[in-house]
Amino acid sequence: MDFMGIERDRLHLSWISSAEATKFIDVVGEVTAAIKALGPNTNFVKNKAKAA
């Protein structure tokens, strides 16, 4: 995705056990912070189909 022009930080992958509540909170915090830092995504967004 990075290659096609979507910032790397928009996609996170993590392995969290149902018992790891604190890790879950940390990861969610990290993800939202990273995405807020990037701002709204403009690439790969379709609001209306382009038609002539």
Next chain:
Amino acid sequence: MTDARHAVRKTGRHQAKANRQLLYKRVESMKVVKIDKKKWDQGLAALKGVYRIFSPVKMKDAFEFKALEENENPDLGGLNTRLSAKGLIYPQTEAMFTYTLDESREDHHIMSPVETDYSPRAVIGLRPCDADAFLLVQRNFDTPQYKDPYWIDAYEATTIVGLACENPCSTCFCTSAGSGPFNETGLDVLMVETKDGYILKSVTPKGESLIAASGWNDEISPEEAQKQIEPLKTAAEQKISSVVETDQLKNKDAMTIYNAPFWDDVAFACINCGTCTFVCPTCWCFDIQDETHKTEGVRMRNWDSCMFPLFTLHGSGHNPRGEKVQRVRQRFMHKLKYYVDKYNDGIQCVGCGRCVRACPVNIDIRKVCSLMNQPENATCAAQS
């Protein structure tokens, strides 16, 4: 060329022309003007005040039709455009209606027509074959029974200035497909490049208005124009080296061609992409789709292709043309037999040669047409 082939060419063309001319109005008192290359820009600027101009423009590595910007000029030096002019009247994706699902709005779930700009447009520099193709396509969109408003409005808004084709490609076979490099049928103005400029000859009232709007007023007599055009026309026609044989298509029984042994060989190489249908100026099939984003939606129509399995897939899951060979046969049967039988006006092909050039695996309509024209002579010799 053998005499027999020459005869086919002549009769085929004559018959097709006679029929197609019924579809549009010509003027008897045609007006002809001469344009000096210096005055070309001036007239073009004047036209831009009245019309939106579409012309071939060199894009990356090919010529394509495009709306000209303020300071842009048509690029008339190329061979045939990669895609045909079909999309100018009948875009690949065209919005038909919009709708909203937002129930707080009074017009929710109601289709509203799309405002499309049908102000006067002019297409400058398309080839006569592409113009002729509009008349074939008109058969589908503008019938006594059904009128397709999108196509008709766009077509009526358009004035077509065709550039006589002095450098046909080796794949062009317009002269045996009812058209020709200087063919006027379908044009509003015929434009011929001469040594020192252009000759513009109006063929319809629309064309006369365009010439009037341009300010090009160096009028010459039709006889004088004819004298200059004729040798160029003959020279161009002589450059066309390929021919399709169509004389037997009408007489042959449809089922004889349908069941002929050559279809498996013709279809073998086909990868069932939509290239031939998308580059074709006379392929008219479309698919209607609704696309909704959040609460707002568009009903649009997109070019479709009989090469795609989805084209005929039923809701039940049954597909009457589920096999590749059936789809390949359908495309050629439609163009070269069903159309011929239904409209009695030659084949549904203008001989632009685009499908021949664009096919990734070199399936050649000229060869297929010959096979269909003489199905009894065809063994499994599709590739010979």
Next chain:
Amino acid sequence: MLGYIDKIREIGERLFTDGKVDVVIGFAKGSMPMMNEPMMARSSGDLQKMVWDGNCGINLANYLTNRKEKIGIVAKGCDSRNIVTHIIENKIKRDQLYIIGVPCKGMIDRRAISKAVPGEVTEVIETRDSIRVKGRDFDETFDRGDVLQKNCAVCLHRNPVIYDELVADPVVEQTGIDRYEDVRKIDSLSTEEKWRFFDDLLSPCVRCYACRNACPLCYCPTCFVDESKPQWVGKGIDDIDIKTFHFLRAYHCAGRCTDCGSCERSCPVGINMRVLTKKLEMDCKDLFDWEAGLTLDKRPPLDTYRPDDPNNFIK
């Protein structure tokens, strides 16, 4: 390479006579310069129509999918690698095939030639090392090496990797080639530049799907772009839909693509979508030391699991 055809016909005839195959798949002379048409010979008589030259760029493995006959197939290096992939993915059985291997010196890039000359190409005369091109007002000769298809110019497997018989001695494989220069160039762009690069690259796409259909890997009974329940992708010419198609198709080819170049060759508007598949090919090489279609004995990386698979993307 030009002398191969006699040998191809000879092998084909022998196969028909011995009843080893029902059909032979190869190429017939095209009706235009620099184009040949894939064909299927059903008898030794049909073999006379076959040719072999620098215009046999279409990947013939594409014509094998789910066939039931016993087939003789003419295969270049890349075709043979896709045959391997086909066998691994159960699209054809090894014992159905008699592979006539063709050591390949690269196919001609018809677009590069058309672009390099001042008019329409009407005649092409190919010799061992040169390509002479004629048109109405020109007559030019190119070095074969200068007008190869882009994928052929960076090919590392010109000789078939699997075959029953070779039509000639193996050719020397190219060495010292940087396969991924173009990919790294894109990689070095900023996010916005990358987005614009693909905007520009894919803008002429008409969604004819020639790239998909020419690809031997794209044999899904229903492609994701053709699904309607649910409909994943819009059907129009919206650039987001066009990108979705090209990006996702490339992903589906990860670890399977042999860079045969059929997609780019087939494209009627000349899009080099190979930069997408090559990026994934490069990643497979870097992460799994994997090149597609070289052996029947190993499963491809994306359908196997190893405890030491790279996993540093998981946080």
